[in-house]
Amino acid sequence: ELKVEQNPLFLSMQEGKNYTIYCNYSTTSDRLYWYRQDPGKSLESLFVLLSNGAVKQEGRLMASLDTKARLSTLHITAAVHDLSATYFCAVVRAGGTASKLTFGTGTRLQVTL
Amino acid sequence: KAGVTQTPRYLIKTRGQQVTLSCSPISGHRSVSWYQQTPGQGLQFLFEYFSETQRNKGNFPGRFSGRQFSNSRSEMNVSTLELGDSALYLCASSLVTGVGNSPLHFGNGTRLTVT
Numbered sequence: 505e506l507k508v509e510q511n512p513l514f515l516s517m518q519e520g521k522n523y524t525i526y527c528n529y530s531t532t533s534d535r536l537y538w539y540r541q542d543p544g545k546s547l548e549s550l551f552v553l554l555s556n557g558a559v560k561q562e563g564r565l566m567a568s569l570d571t572k573a574r575l576s577t578l579h580i581t582a583a584v585h586d587l588s589a590t591y592f593c594a595v596v597r598a599g600g601t602a603s604k605l606t607f608g609t610g611t612r613l614q615v616t617l
Numbered sequence: 618k619a620g621v622t623q624t625p626r627y628l629i630k631t632r633g634q635q636v637t638l639s640c641s642p643i644s645g646h647r648s649v650s651w652y653q654q655t656p657g658q659g660l661q662f663l664f665e666y667f668s669e670t671q672r673n674k675g676n677f678p679g680r681f682s683g684r685q686f687s688n689s690r691s692e693m694n695v696s697t698l699e700l701g702d703s704a705l706y707l708c709a710s711s712l713v714t715g716v717g718n719s720p721l722h723f724g725n726g727t728r729l730t731v732t
Contacts, residue, residue, distance in 0.1 A: 537720050546621075546707065549720035592660065603650040603711055603721060604673050607660035 506531045506597050510608035517583050518616055525611045527576040527593035535596040536576050537605065538567050540589045547592065550578075583615045619644065621724035623708050629730045635696040638727045642689050642710030648672075649691040650721065651683060654705040663706075666691055667713075698731045705729075 507530040517523050527536070535554055539547040551560045553569035553576060560567050564587065566579045576593055590612045594605035622641040630636050642649050650665040650673075662675040666685035683693040689710075695702055705728050709721035 539720075539723075546725045547709075547721075547723040549722070552720050594660075601665065601673055602713075602719075603648050603665040603667075603709070604662050604675075605652075605660075605721065606662070609659055 506533070506595060506606045508593060508595050508606050508608040510591075510593060510611050512611060513609060514612045514614075516614045516616060517580075519584055520582050522582065523580050525578040525580075525591055525593075525613075527578070527595075527608050529574050529576075529595045529606075531574075532571075532598040533574070533595045534571060534598055535602065536569050537594045537596075538576070538578055539592045539594060541592065541610070542589050550591075580613070583613075585615050585617060588613055588615045621708055621710050621722055623706075623724035623727050625727060626725065627728050627730075629732060630698050631732055632698055632700060634698050635694060636698060636729060637692055637694050638706055638708075638729075640691045640693075640708030640710075640724060642691070642708075643722055646710035646712055646722070647689050648711045648713060649685055649689060650709050650711075651691070651693050652707045652709065652723075653677075654707060654726070655703070660707075663693065695729075700731050703729060703731045 509528045538550040551567040556571040558569045564581045569576045590610045592610045593608045648667045651663040665673040669685045680696045685691045705726045707726045709723045
């Protein structure tokens with residue numbers, strides 16, 4: 505059974521600071537997604553990571569994938585209040601259908617002024 | 618381009634009743650999948666439909682069912698509702714099923730409360 509763990513579960517950080525969210529998964533996968541969810545809202549796609557060593561950046565967020573370590577990271581640079589949300593990683597088992605995602609527990613990020 | 622549309626946004630039902638939720642995918646998307654989100658269990662895959670056929674099913678009891686129509690719209694049904702079925706039900710669509718690199722596009726969800 506594919507298990508996906510995220511840490512930390514909750515992260516409170518000051519504006520301007522850097523931090524990293526970690527996503528570990530238990531079985532072989534070559535596709536990993538990061539999503540953002542604002543309170544009461546739906547999931548917004550941030551990144552799709554397809555291969556070992558993949559790195560993608562958008563604004564203050566950068567995601568990477570190490571398939572050998574079964575680890576993805578979401579790095580936040582110089583956080584701003586607008587980044588406050590819950591972040592989920594989601595993994596597709598190798599050979600699995602792209603629509604069957606196994607989600608991590610989520611990391612609730614709170615950026616304080 | 619319109620996003621994934623789910624109706625209704627909110628529902629309150631009583632234990633033992635049944636409920637039907639509706640999802641209209643992004644135009645041109647043929648795969649529709651459903652997820653349940655609860656504080657305790659997080660986001661869990663329910664099932665996926667493609668070309669009116671169920672392609673995958675998660676670990677949910679038979680009370681949870683769904684279908685997809687020829688225009689790719691999908692419905693899910695929960696019968697004999699239990700308190701534990703209270704959740705946010707999210708529908709997602711994508712262009713294709715199977716292997717692909719495009720992300721799922723999620724709707725705003727239907728929040729179901731069972732009393």
